[in-house]
Amino acid sequence: MSISEAQTAVDPRSAVKSQRAETQKQTQKQTQKQTQKLPLLSLLALAMAVFITSLTETLPAGLLPAMSADLRVSESATGQTVTVYAIGTALTAIPLTAATARWRRKRLLLASMAGFAVANTVTALSGNYPLTMAARFVAGVAAGLAWALLAGYARRLAPAHLQGRAIAIAMSGIPVALSLGVPAGTFLGKALSWQAAFLVMTGLTLALLGWIGAAVPDYPGRRQGDRTPMLRALRVPGVAPVLFVTLVFVLAHTILYTFIATFLDGLGMGGSTDLVLLVFGAASLLSIWTVGAHISRRLRTLTIAGILLIAAAAALLAVLSDSPAMVYAAVTLWGLGWGGAPTLLQTAVGDAGGDEHLDAAQAMLVTLWNVAMAGGGIVGGVLLGALGSASFPWSILVLLAPVLAVVLAARTHGFPARRGSAV
Template structure:
């Protein structure tokens, strides 16, 4: 992402708000109010995607379709992100960042409201696709925005604070949304999301500093192809695709896996443990990422791989299942921060290609999530739930190889 300075103010008179934010960063402090606003934006983006998972029976009944068809509201959301993240990121590269963030969040407010009020399945699907479009815009923006708010030595920590919205959404948001949906109706859960988004739309102008977009100079290569030519971008994207695929294969069908073990009634507790461990992993990555990005990426890969092996070999022991889930959460929790930071670093080194690299990362992330659901389903049908944990270490072997090989670019021993 470009390190373009904030718009210069006049030489005399009070400095504008963005300049004040820049001064705070220069003093070595994180702008927590602004970063927590981004955390909330990440929370809304993550929860909007996953909320239907706990509400499918009620949604399907009210929309007059089966649970399988209702489940496609998650698929079409991912499709909206995959199809639009790259072109929208390119088209809005020159927009000021706060304006772009407000636009994306307004998209969530409209889409979730329409979803809540709709009694038509096609209209609901259209609203969910629109929410996916807003998500593509948001994901391509948020990590880079967090980086630009912080001084260089705290950029990784800033991204970690923003990305903490993901495990919070998974560990607390989904269970809370499911509870609200069961008590008051699934429509209320989506309306609560709209209300939270409206609060955020007021919060952003009050607390989040503005930054200019990045308009590439003539003769430069701002395209996705140009970003792929930057050393380090391709390894980061490869790791993103395969790591997220490995995680999603198991996470999507964790309830079915636990049910086979006779632990189906403990699925909520297992997911809560996973969420808590993920938050701990996110915190650890935020504290160490500036000096240890490469080591953290290798450690996270090994922890998730070991968790897969334990679940494959010792799943009959509930204690070992919980232990494996803790390892899984610790390893996975910081992965979004690590990959977003690595992509941003590589893109910055390539002369302002961070936005393009982030957009491709978002697209591949969602491709991997959709692929994980499909491939996991095929494995489930062909070999049963016992095959799912084995897929994790098998896929993470090449991930570890790429991370180790990308010592100079992508996952360097020392961050610039």
């Protein structure tokens, strides 16, 4: 008889303890194995939330003539439905994020999506311009809550080394909305009515509410008294550089994107705007897939590559835009550089802020993002009136110079050579 067998015979409890320990080991291994996988059903629900958020913002752009006729205002005034949405987001993202910090995350996500359902329904049924603008403002408020919540939600759903990929899946709703959602909504508006397009958005949102309720796990908010002031989050190393890059990078992109139809008109390609945007959207989808596959270890490299790709696109548009082939090549580079930007920037600010400052950092990023979008329309309009649409590519090059400089300088915090969560 062996020593271990003799000990077991003397004390049978040791065998029970050994069996329990082995069972615990197997349970831990099984749990660890499960946590290595991404919860795709939950992440796709978040991607659908991002899709609805993005499409609600941009849908009026494809429906302006019909909306302006029914609301009895000019197309320029109807276009302000996009501006008031961005203003609603920019004004309320930070205070509402602070006010709802202790709410359970699933409850907050459901509330923000319900806000979209109400706002889009009122927009569809309203024949009154002030009421429509009020509904669009409410949609912007819902977007402020959603944008500040979604990236952090995706991070919490995934193990540390897959958090970047989880955010990429959630953010895939942006290029899908821009490349497929807006054209589809425009087609539906022409085939039926612009009101039908907004009611379809309501139907999609109601379906999403059920999806979230069934498939997305809940998480607690912050504990009572566990507050993170915005200024304290801003002082965390790395947060400020990411926010600066967000503001200027999005501003550079928005100047051209807002006036892309005008820019193409100046090149004699106004009839190809839908095809150009389709190419941009397809390239953006490829970009977000690439970023999702490599962000865990190459966030800094991907960010620098995205900036350089957009700079190359701007250079082509600045000097070779007389060739349609070069325009399409530039738009492809632009989409490749831009598609992964939301994922990269939200991951970077989340890494810099950490769990303690995540909500505050995300709220500031959302605010600056929308400030940049509103500013892009204003700056683009000034450039258009003063220098013409040919000035847009040159303005992008000027703005990207400090963006690249800050990313290169933020090697230790903000855009580190190696992510702390990469394993």
